[in-house]
Amino acid sequence: MNDLGGSGRPESAGRRTLLLAHPSADLYGSDRVFLETVEAFVRDGADVVVTMPADGPLSPLLVERGAQVRIVPTLVLRKRLLTPRGFGELVSQTVRGLRAGGRLMREVQPDLVWTNTITIPLWTALARLRRLPSVVHVHEAEGSAKPIVMRALAFPLLFADRLIANSSYSAKTLERSYARLAARTTVVLNGVPGPSEVTAPRTDVLDELRVLFVGRLSPRKGPDLVIEAVDELNRRGIDARADIVGAVYPGYEWFEDELRASITARDLTDRVTLLGFQPTPWPALAASDVLVVPSRLDEPFGNTAVESILAARPVVVSDTSGLREAAAGYRAASFVTPGDAVAIADALAEIQSDWAARSAAALDDERIAADRHSVRAYQDRIIESVDGLPLRPRGAERVDA
Template identity: 30%
Template sequence: MMSNERVLFVDHTGQIGGAELILLDVVTSRQNASAFLFETGPLSAALAARGLKLIISQHGSGLSRFRRDSSVLSALPLAGRLAAIVVEIARAAWEHDFVYANSQKAFVLAALANVLVRRPLIWHLHDIISSAHFGAAQRRMQVLLANMCAMRVIVPSEAAAAAFVDAGGRRGLVEVVPNGIDLKSERTLRSELRQRFGLPAGPLVGVFSRLAPWKGQHVLLEALARLPDVGCIIVGDALFGEQDYAARLRTMTAELGLVDRVHFLGHRNDVPSLMQAVDVMVHPSIDPEPFGRTLVEAMLSGVPVIATDAGAAPDILERGRAGTLIPSGDPRALAAAIASVLTTPEQVATQIDYAAQRARAEYSLGRMLDTIGAVITKVRLGAVA
């Protein structure tokens, strides 16, 4: 996706979550690109390492803690700071050909800046716009601004596209671009990885995502209470004001008598290796996910997958052919699925092979970058016309 267009990438956080991992892939081959961030952090360092010019807001520190399901009224005390950020984005956009907003907060403020400085605006929407994640006023504002200001809205799945349209978004704006994953994968014996990471030798499941109520780690804990011989690693940490939930998970672990079997590993940079160390990867979200990066990573790592039958997971797992689908928020069904996967290795082996083939064919990094590059070219030609 090499190009000379001057693109201003905008993100609201300095942390690295799933959306930011995609952003880091998107910017890698961009020339003459800049990144406008509300605050510094690991993301700013990673973007600088990729050669981008960094522009850090003087007014955005701490705004990432403003939850996306908060009411619009709760933002009123921040109106002055938000207006100042709009002006900062407009000034930065003046020196660029495109603005590429990588989050909901970034898009809203970039769209307002678009009123001051007209530049083609692309919104990479990594969320499902629904009442589970956003208040009614926020949904109306997002969709109104998208319909008025965005030239394209990139979404990672048909589930995310349908939610955007159901909320009132124009279908003609939407480009479905599945997230791409680097396909390089070195296989290591599970026993060697267990020894390297100090993990137990018995049956082991893993969940890999940030700690948040809608991610459903508590459902997995309740399922484990029904599986006395199964251990678990929980990889990820609270990022956006969700520390109370992280504390709740630890309390639940003690109350359910799981302290000896559940291992909280926090944020890790060696997730692919940790995935290969487990017998099953669980994706227990209780609300529909717009994508499921860890699903694809597990498929590429040769690990059987169990996921909630909602959002993008059914598409990624091809309605159960490439993994096991279970009802949302059902610890009994999750426990049964884990037990089934652990006790049917021959059936699971066939599923694993198919899942790896599907992941390589449908969710490669090169395919994602080529498609996004084509979207940017389409926007450029439309802007010129």
């Protein structure tokens, strides 16, 4: 068990201690939202302890926000574990996680357990065993999954006192699994901080259209569709290039190899660049003309789409699930059929041909998004979300177990 930013149980007299569990130390959508959640509770005067199963780039940022970070093994649900071949690992991770989590709970003695995503269910179970109030912040929405899978993933949520869903789509997906979850679910749209300074779109895009993808490199997220769309545009005589920002999950290196092979086979090595993981999307967005969010499957929300709008860039998004909700109401957003590279190319061609109007709309949309996804408003709603839970009164002494 590793400690970052302090060790042991917080000792601040009269302050509540909150244990926040998160499944990774990356810097993608839900990770960045988690930073704002942590800051909300720190700002409210709580001692915040964050537990994650591994160290990574998120860790120092959490410490900067005022949290103590504890690296503790836990079960993180992955698809490979939910198979007969993965059953043994599922059991061993569960046993190890329960033991390590129990030790941490005894050391920290939290007043509340906040689990960030449904992929780390053991923390909700441990909270129930210790009769502690618990909240789960749901960032997933497997609406297209088989009903039995949806119910299995949602089952641990029945033991949480409250649920926070990051979109109406996520909340409805939970309700489809277990109707009784609706009464304890509140929708809080993600707080998404924009760039420190907005770089205005280019005056024209006559030389080339600069396309951007930001996200995990996985078949689900569809970066291969961006490569195909750029190829299609160039076949039509429209100069286009693409930067692809993101990295693969461990074990998905084969997909990155496929992307590189596709770029080579299509003779796009001078037009498509894999930039790897970037700690912030803003430089890439500032250098781009339009962002594409081409997810093939359901998404609970669409942080990346919102980031494009906050950067005053037109965005092309799959017309599905939470992406539809995230980009709704923005004039610079175009919606396309999921999985259709030609439709993406059509949307990009239309944006290029109507650039003056689209870029002006993007500047107007930026102001709307900055208000709709205000970080301060998000943090206020997160603090409100624990109102009424049986937490230790402020100023009360902690009784050691």
